[in-house]
Amino acid sequence: MSTISSSHVMSTIENALKLQPGTLLQDTDAQQIDGWDSIGQLTILVALDNLFDGKIANIPEIAGADSVNKIFTILRNQALL
Amino acid sequence: MTTTIESEISFTLENGKELALMIAPGVFSPTQTTRLLIQAVQKVISTHMSLLDLGCGTGVVGLALHLQSLVKSPIYASDLSSAAVHCSRENFSVYQCSADVREGSLFEPWLGKKFDVIVDDISGIAQDIAVISPWFNGIPCETGSDGTALVINVLRQASTYLNDGGRLFFPVISLSNVSLILKEAEKNFDKIEMVARQEWPMPVELKEHMPLLKKLESEGHIKLKEQFGMVLCYTEIYCATHS
Numbered sequence: 200m201s202t203i204s205s206s207h208v209m210s211t212i213e214n215a216l217k218l219q220p221g222t223l224l225q226d227t228d229a230q231q232i233d234g235w236d237s238i239g240q241l242t243i244l245v246a247l248d249n250l251f252d253g254k255i256a257n258i259p260e261i262a263g264a265d266s267v268n269k270i271f272t273i274l275r276n277q278a279l280l
Numbered sequence: 281m282t283t284t285i286e287s288e289i290s291f292t293l294e295n296g297k298e299l300a301l302m303i304a305p306g307v308f309s310p311t312q313t314t315r316l317l318i319q320a321v322q323k324v325i326s327t328h329m330s331l332l333d334l335g336c337g338t339g340v341v342g343l344a345l346h347l348q349s350l351v352k353s354p355i356y357a358s359d360l361s362s363a364a365v366h367c368s369r370e371n372f373s374v375y376q377c378s379a380d381v382r383e384g385s386l387f388e389p390w391l392g393k394k395f396d397v398i399v400d401d402i403s404g405i406a407q408d409i410a411v412i413s414p415w416f417n418g419i420p421c422e423t424g425s426d427g428t429a430l431v432i433n434v435l436r437q438a439s440t441y442l443n444d445g446g447r448l449f450f451p452v453i454s455l456s457n458v459s460l461i462l463k464e465a466e467k468n469f470d471k472i473e474m475v476a477r478q479e480w481p482m483p484v485e486l487k488e489h490m491p492l493l494k495k496l497e498s499e500g501h502i503k504l505k506e507q508f509g510m511v512l513c514y515t516e517i518y519c520a521t522h523s
Contacts, residue, residue: 240481241481
């Protein structure tokens, strides 16, 4: 079972996008956040890959996860959360 | 000659300042590479220096550095496109930045001049990719099948136009033959340093042409990497010092 918490994932995404803590909510999507563009998406995924010891790089569907909810859903489906 | 200024674009600097830039058809719009180039120069340069903005487009690189008080007046800038020269002059004027903007290919307008810093933002991707990319929109890109033709020309000539200790900043994009460009840089400069790097997802417009991209990759013209379900490219900014 993963030892990484949902809040840790949330803060990792916020750090990747250089956002203040608490900016993101479960229903936040990319369109609502300045800087969550294609490069922002890649920055998030690299940060999550570091957090999960390289287990994110080979999840193709995560490329299109353009909201907090979608990212969490994929992580849960992969049993990473 | 009269050039029609058709639109205005906004370009946000690293410090959050928004630049409003006039742009016309045939003028290259600033990209993420432009932004990375500006950031890299800002990181390395700390004093007033004479600057040549080579392939100036809208003049955004020179303007951004002027606004950071990093360059001496006037700024020197040139572009092959007369429309770009016109736009640059307009943009420099709006921001009250003294500039000598000339039209011509590469260093042609600058015979006999020397600069402390040359920033090269000319086309640097394989021309077959430029044609299908979202960045060029009909702007000529005669860079050859591996994207190196123009940048290699710049690397071969730049030392002639640099003061002692002067620096050339140039981007290298993985949609060109990176190793060939770096070999040429090593031939022409004693010191070359990578000062910025950014990976970025390939835009949808290019992903639609994967057979062509794979062919160019197999011929050694470009490099592609697949990760996170994306095709990734990278831009690196190098600083070459003329001793």
